[in-house]
Amino acid sequence: MKIKEIIVVEGKSDTNRLKDCLGEVDTIETRGSALSDETIERIKAAQQKRGVIIFTDPDFNGNRLRTIISKVVPDAKQAFLPRNKAVPKKSDGSLGIEHAKDEDIKKALASIYTMSDLTDDYSTNDMIDLGLIGDVSSQKRREFVGDDLKLGYTNAKQFLNRLNMQQVSPQKLLAAVEKFDKGSTHDTK
Secondary structure (H helix, E strand, O other), X not given: OOXXXXXEEXXXXXXXXXXXXXXXXXXXXXXXXXXXXXXXXXXXXXXXXXXXEEOOOOOXXXXXXXXXXXXXXXXXXXXXXXXXXXXXXXXXXXXXXXXXXXXXXXXHHHOOEEOOOOOOOOOHHHHHHOOXXXXXXXXXXXXXXXXXXXXXXXXXXXXXHHHHHOOOOHHHHHHHHHHHHHOOOOOOO
């Protein structure tokens, strides 16, 4: 898998993991959640020259960094790793790309997309109607649907934004919700 773009990751361990998995790959490391002006400028320059793929950890800080970078480089490509594919082997570790299997990293990078302008096709009421907000199982439902649609892990507000930015068709959204509903019993506690 040869990647033309420069991949934006959080740290050195993510870079090392991508190199182990993919071979030669170029990255820009944000060095944690403190995104410096210098790093933002490097990301902007990389986007103009080769393009960038934002591939941050599927946790709060990763989503925060993704949001900041997406605002300054709105045409950057996005790659998401499901939370359950980024779990560390040790119980005291944090979620991260560095813990993912090769096939999960390759799958995430094969499913990249560019976010378009916010279209506001879906509303909060739509999310309530589909049980994605306001229900005891809403979080599990969003996690399942987010993984199925390659939206990544988000809170309710970001889930709605990503549905609209990625312009997910109503048919695809409904199919993913129905898959959750038809699946084996989902623990809602």
